Amino acid sequence: MKNVLTSDATLVSNYIQGDENSLAILIKRHKQRIYSFIYSKVYDRDVAEDVFQDTFIKVIKTLKKGKYNEEGKFLPWVMRIAHNLVIDHFRRNNRMPKFDNAGEFSIFSVLTDGALNAEKQMVKDQVHNDVRRLIEELPDDQREVLHMRMYQEMSFKEISERTGVSINTALGRMRYALINLRKVIEKHNIILTN
Amino acid sequence: MAKIYSTPTPGKKANDMNPKLETIAFLxxxxxxxxxxxxxSMKFEALLN
Structure with missing residues (x-):
């Protein structure tokens, strides 16, 4: 009976002065409305529980630090905190989508396919083919160096040993190979991006 | 997969829900x-268990 008679403002005031029981009464009085409000937004019991807890942790800290401005609006104030925390929750989830265990299970929500889709795969193959054809047009010495460097991943030292030229010559041939490729690409407006 | 509409949506029961007793006890x-x-001018928080 006492719970009904005591106003929120009085309970808050008592709590600030150290009466822990006042907090219990406040929580008991408003828990259903606050929890239902949170649940109506997040539709997940565990998340609602977390947000409810965080809401009251914030309430407790604010009250204990004496930062609460009593205007007889305890419930709207708590609801506002809960609302802000719900927004924070959704913001966080947007950044880091999480596995949703509540509703219908969809395996595709947790699995991501790193492979390219059919269209992108075709474009990629096309680009690779175009590059190969362009390389075929290069002078033999340049094509040889570029092939060893890019496709066989050999170092310039290895290339120089294999081809019997100095490292500087191998580097120069690579440079000219790239310059010539760029020239042909620009001249014919070839698009080589995926 | 098809949605099953024969089960009530979770939102319908939103008005009569309460947090767990453990949550309240924790708070x-x-x-x-x-x-x-x-x-x-500063305020420090201390958790004394």
Missing amino acids: LNYSKALSVIPYK
Whole structure:
């Protein structure tokens, strides 16, 4: 009976002065409305529980630090905190989508396919083919160096040993190979991006 | 997969829900453990279990 008679403002005031029981009464009085409000937004019991807890942790800290401005609006104030925390929750989830265990299970929500889709795969193959054809047009010495460097991943030292030229010559041939490729690409407006 | 509409949506029961008793108990214990220590213009939180 006492719970009904005591106003929120009085309970808050008592709590600030150290009466822990006042907090219990406040929580008991408003828990259903606050929890239902949170649940109506997040539709997940565990998340609602977390947000409810965080809401009251914030309430407790604010009250204990004496930062609460009593205007007889305890419930709207708590609801506002809960609302802000719900927004924070959704913001966080947007950044880091999480596995949703509540509703219908969809395996595709947790699995991501790193492979390219059919269209992108075709474009990629096309680009690779175009590059190969362009390389075929290069002078033999340049094509040889570029092939060893890019496709066989050999170092310039290895290339120089294999081809019997100095490292500087191998580097120069690579440079000219790239310059010539760029020239042909620009001249014919070839698009080589995926 | 098809959605099953024969089961009620979770939102319908949203108005008569309560947090778990453990959550409430945690909050009350947290409140008892938390003390704020003022020092000059600053305020420090201390959790004393």
